[in-house]
Amino acid sequence: MVNIRSNPNDEEKLKSRATEISAFYSNKGRMPSFSEIGQLFGFKSKNAVFRLVNRLEKLGVLGRDEKGRLLPGRIMTAPLKVLGTVEAGFPSPAEEELSDTMSLDKFLIQNPSATFVLKVSGDSMSGAGILPGDMVLVDKGQTPKSGDIVIAEVDGQWTMKYLKKRGEQVVLLPANPAYKPIRPKTELKISGVVTAVIRKYK
Amino acid sequence: MVNIRSNPNDEEKLKSRATEISAFYSNKGRMPSFSEIGQLFGFKSKNAVFRLVNRLEKLGVLGRDEKGRLLPGRIMTAPLKVLGTVEAGFPSPAEEELSDTMSLDKFLIQNPSATFVLKVSGDSMSGAGILPGDMVLVDKGQTPKSGDIVIAEVDGQWTMKYLKKRGEQVVLLPANPAYKPIRPKTELKISGVVTAVIRKYK
DNA sequence: CTTGACTGTGAACATTCGTTCAATATAGAA
DNA sequence: TTCTATATTGAACGAATGTTCACAGTCAAG
Known part of the structure; x- marks a missing residue:
């Protein structure tokens, strides 16, 4: 038996969908509802969205309120990657994935x-x-x-x-x-x- | 007859309430619901909130989605006031009220x-x-x-x-x-x- | 005093929300 | 092929949403 969950193709798709949700948040200033996420990806059922969101939550890219509302995870809060020093050189793609993000507003x-x-x-x-x-x-x-x-x-x-x-x-x-x-x-x-x-x- | 609407005391109260809603947004990353706003100010009825929100909308400090959801108005998007030059001096409170706000993220x-x-x-x-x-x-x-x-x-x-x-x-x-x-x-x-x-x- | 404007309460309403369940479609493994 | 696991659909649910209405309280003007 093969563990299909760790399919690298799947993870890529998940990442790209997280990015789209992130774009929605930064454009509209709020998180999309489940129906809107469905509309965004062509889902006709809210349950498909429900499962997608659950997986994104377990990956940590999406969060929840104490009231259960969707929150932009760490990827979402600000689309800004913080990397090393100038002399350390230009970041490799691998480093980029690992690095944290931050908001200039909150930082300054x-x-x-x-x-x-x-x-x-x-x-x-x-x-x-x-x-x-x-x-x-x-x-x-x-x-x-x-x-x-x-x-x-x-x-x-x-x-x-x-x-x-x-x-x-x-x-x-x-x-x-x-x-x-x-x-x-x-x-x-x-x-x-x-x-x-x-x-x-x- | 006196136009009570232009009571300066009222406007101050409105401003301070807008600020509190703004604080909610920047803390939680989302706008509060009507019930939450009511809880915030001690309102027991959502209708009181409804009227408050309407007035803030007319003042332009609150906005709405095309879907009718609350949006952070210009005051909310980023709590940053842009004022004049150093030599122009320190801004008077009057200037502060008039000035625009911006987000460092979006600006930079x-x-x-x-x-x-x-x-x-x-x-x-x-x-x-x-x-x-x-x-x-x-x-x-x-x-x-x-x-x-x-x-x-x-x-x-x-x-x-x-x-x-x-x-x-x-x-x-x-x-x-x-x-x-x-x-x-x-x-x-x-x-x-x-x-x-x-x-x-x- | 009465009147009128404003504010907040409380209850109703339709709508949308997120969630759950059963049923179907799809694809790979054996 | 059959079997098994995953993905998506569609319908239903209770809870929360924003909105509207009628009613009571407050305060100043006339």
């Missing part, structure tokens, strides 16, 4: 309601790899520590600088030697901490 | 299945604001043009460099003067174009 944003995006103008932080035109994620809920990059209002002017604390003294330090450190005279209002930098090329 | 990734993440090691591109430890999004489907930053295999070594074409000649240019340009002798395999850079501080 801890505090959604307190986070927003600012576009960078000026090159005062170019020494820290923050160039004009970049986007920075700013969390206005975090308490700034020494060494953080902060968005601050000094004497009526808005800037992005390194925050350095030396005892009671607070200094705003640019990362470009062409600019001078700022020692606030009257007031210093720090309204956010830069948590991430994003540069888009295309 | 055009081709999900062909895109993945590499971690940067080495400082050969530090002149372009790409530092060791940064993450780069790589699209292996795009055809590289001159001026693009590419991931390439030269003589058995993997690197990330600027790609420059001069006629037939192809040169890989680092963005750090400490490194020398690379003129591939035997073979040059370009396997992806860097479409974005991400640096996470916390």
